Amino acid sequence: MTAVEDIAGSESPDGAGLVTRCTYSHPQIASVGMTEKQAKEKGHEVKSGKFPFSASGADHPRRDSGFVKLVADAKTGQLLAHT
Numbered sequence: 001m002t003a004v005e006d007i008a009g010s011e012s013p014d015g016a017g018l019v020t021r022c023t024y025s026h027p028q029i030a031s032v033g034m035t036e037k038q039a040k041e042k043g044h045e046v047k048s049g050k051f052p053f054s055a056s057g058a059d060h061p062r063r064d065s066g067f068v069k070l071v072a073d074a075k076t077g078q079l080l081a082h083t
Contacts, residue, residue: 027066033081036071047074 022030039046048071071081 029083031081031083033079034071035081039071039073039080044080045074046080047072 020030020032022028034042036046036048048069050067050069053066053068069081069083070079071083072079
């Protein structure tokens with residue numbers, strides 16, 4: 001929906017900026033949304049959390065352990081980023 005609205009020349013109602021980013025490296029890096037710093041700069045009271053893959057069993061035993069990080073607005077609970 002965001003892509004269609006951008007093509008049509010209008011901005012998403014919440015201005016989410018849901019741009020995906022990835023770096024082809026080892027370990028792999030990917031994210032969606034704002035960084036924690038960007039969220040703070042835009043005036044959000046930020047709440048973030050990190051969960052290691054090693055705790056879920058989804059981690060491959062021969063690789064370095066990865067993680068998932070979520071950044072949300074502390075007041076509304078709206079998810080602002082996923083890394």
